[in-house]
Amino acid sequence: MSNKGRSEVVAHTAEVGLRIYGASLRELFRGAAGGLLKLYKKRGSVSPRRRDHISLKAGAVDELLVLWLNELIFLVASRRRLYSKIIFRELSPAALDAEVWTEAISPSRHYLSGEVKAATYHRISVARRGNGWHALVFFDV
Amino acid sequence: METADLRFQKIDDYRWELPRQGAMRVPGRVYASEKMLSKLERERVASQVANVATFPGIVGYSLAMPDAHWGYGFCVGGVAAMDVDAGGVISPGGVGFDISCGVRLLRSGLMAEEVAPRMDGLMDALFHAVPSGVGSKGKLRLSEDQMRRVFKKGARWAVENGLGDAEDLETLEDRGAIEDADPDGPSRRAVERGRDQLGTLGSGNHFLEVQKIDAIYDQPVAEAFGLFEGQLVVLIHTGSRGCGYQICSDSIQEMLRASLKYGIALPDKQLCCAPLKSPEGRAYFGAMGAGANFARANRQVVTHRVREAFMHAMGASPRELDMGVVYDVCHNVAKIEKHEFAGRKLTLCVHRKGATRSFPAGHPELPARYQKAGQPVFLPGSMGTASYVLVGTERAMRETFGTVAHGAGRRLSRTQASKQISGRDLRLQLEKQGIRVRTDSERGLAEEAPFAYKDVSEVVEICDRSGIAKKVARMRPMGVVKG
Numbered sequence: 244m245s246n247k248g249r250s251e252v253v254a255h256t257a258e259v260g261l262r263i264y265g266a267s268l269r270e271l272f273r274g275a276a277g278g279l280l281k282l283y284k285k286r287g288s289v290s291p292r293r294r295d296h297i298s299l300k301a302g303a304v305d306e307l308l309v310l311w312l313n314e315l316i317f318l319v320a321s322r323r324r325l326y327s328k329i330i331f332r333e334l335s336p337a338a339l340d341a342e343v344w345t346e347a348i349s350p351s352r353h354y355l356s357g358e359v360k361a362a363t364y365h366r367i368s369v370a371r372r373g374n375g376w377h378a379l380v381f382f383d384v
Numbered sequence: 385m386e387t388a389d390l391r392f393q394k395i396d397d398y399r400w401e402l403p404r405q406g407a408m409r410v411p412g413r414v415y416a417s418e419k420m421l422s423k424l425e426r427e428r429v430a431s432q433v434a435n436v437a438t439f440p441g442i443v444g445y446s447l448a449m450p451d452a453h454w455g456y457g458f459c460v461g462g463v464a465a466m467d468v469d470a471g472g473v474i475s476p477g478g479v480g481f482d483i484s485c486g487v488r489l490l491r492s493g494l495m496a497e498e499v500a501p502r503m504d505g506l507m508d509a510l511f512h513a514v515p516s517g518v519g520s521k522g523k524l525r526l527s528e529d530q531m532r533r534v535f536k537k538g539a540r541w542a543v544e545n546g547l548g549d550a551e552d553l554e555t556l557e558d559r560g561a562i563e564d565a566d567p568d569g570p571s572r573r574a575v576e577r578g579r580d581q582l583g584t585l586g587s588g589n590h591f592l593e594v595q596k597i598d599a600i601y602d603q604p605v606a607e608a609f610g611l612f613e614g615q616l617v618v619l620i621h622t623g624s625r626g627c628g629y630q631i632c633s634d635s636i637q638e639m640l641r642a643s644l645k646y647g648i649a650l651p652d653k654q655l656c657c658a659p660l661k662s663p664e665g666r667a668y669f670g671a672m673g674a675g676a677n678f679a680r681a682n683r684q685v686v687t688h689r690v691r692e693a694f695m696h697a698m699g700a701s702p703r704e705l706d707m708g709v710v711y712d713v714c715h716n717v718a719k720i721e722k723h724e725f726a727g728r729k730l731t732l733c734v735h736r737k738g739a740t741r742s743f744p745a746g747h748p749e750l751p752a753r754y755q756k757a758g759q760p761v762f763l764p765g766s767m768g769t770a771s772y773v774l775v776g777t778e779r780a781m782r783e784t785f786g787t788v789a790h791g792a793g794r795r796l797s798r799t800q801a802s803k804q805i806s807g808r809d810l811r812l813q814l815e816k817q818g819i820r821v822r823t824d825s826e827r828g829l830a831e832e833a834p835f836a837y838k839d840v841s842e843v844v845e846i847c848d849r850s851g852i853a854k855k856v857a858r859m860r861p862m863g864v865v866k867g
Binding site for chain 1: 425453454455456457460477480481482518519573576577586587588626629630632633636637640641652653654656794795796797798799800825827828
């Protein structure tokens, strides 16, 4: 994953959260994608072998972030693919269009030790702060 | 809701009330001892109990069970009943992503002592037979059509396809399937996410334990459940896997729109909801039922694999093993039930989020076999600690819409737990106690360390002394397969 945007894991008694930072909305969403891989406790590098396409619309930016994370969770959990490079063709608080470069999960090269069921709306916040964007998202794990 | 003004007031030694204030439509009520109340993240639980109390149509109290802790939307251990005929709502946040996650107990005709020398081979066989861990896949890969039949028939589908005995169905909640499930409700994505996961444990706090009954508290009820001291039993904890997670994710998007449409103010977006009688409410109820049926089929397939593993490892016939189902009951669900409250007979949508149904003797929903005894309730501990069998009570019907706790309840986050012990050290500790551990994730093992949970025995005592369930038997772990 690109190192643009950053995230830190937030403790929750039963679940887990991510606090995400980015200088722009693109960095924030990229940082969220990178943070999600932390929750999967991914080991092994990922090559950009196939281009997947994600296009989303939402009523608000927090909803867009949850939809984005749940798309990535579906990609990992169901399609069994990990992602490395993300190119946003369009990203506004209400819509997203992205190329996500992925590789099939290989039992010999990749290892995931955490399961992520979904991103939730519990105490969600996505906001501009100073010159950047901050978000807090909790996940069911 | 802001927590500054939320204070629990003592009713008696095991009941605490959160007075109605702000947008709360009913008061909150928590079942806890004074000691337990100090451990249950008072402010966070109070805030979540207060938020749930704002639901349209909520009846009586917004409840929290003795194992309550901070969840998302509802607290874990949260219970709320909405009056269906008075605009009562249904909320995916009151069910959770792991729809119909639950516990099934298998009895056996084996004494634990006779199996003890063969535990290593048995645990290897169980670990091989029941896939566990992140994204675990089972031996079955279902077509979309087969998945839709599972959504309709639940555990009955598994039995019809040779994965279990017809007799198993007699002692499953709802005889293995929620009748109101809509098999076409779940999206194609939910089908895709679950199609190769029947018969798997998954990860997190899901497990399969081989246990020994080491104490009986109520002999007649234990006998009715087919349990006796020294007996080997198997406890299975799993749910609807990726299929349920996807159904919930899909439904929440619909419910956010529905909350706006019906003008429902949300103190937490995860509590998005719709009147049960609305098209959106009915759609979620049908899809949730389909997810619940998938979970019931999953535990049925796991049961079949467990029996195969026992036959292989013990060289015994099904008759010799006698591994019947004591009961199967879920703890993440919303159900339509008839209850009497304050002298009125009501049709309620009872949400149980990390809480177990606890129906008394004589309830029409119970199988004939348990009409005199009452419904079995299981409270699993965490690896290395005891688990308990309890039985439902009339008092639970009167006070908690027939509900009790679902386990020990977490005390520490996963990160905190894994900082305190490595998976390897925990495995050694457990093995010193004579507990065999099989897992493919030592990190996951550490996250589920026994000290990450509250004392299950304390939770059980509160349930028993408050009268919302009564103790029947205690089990000690001999071996655990950890997801």
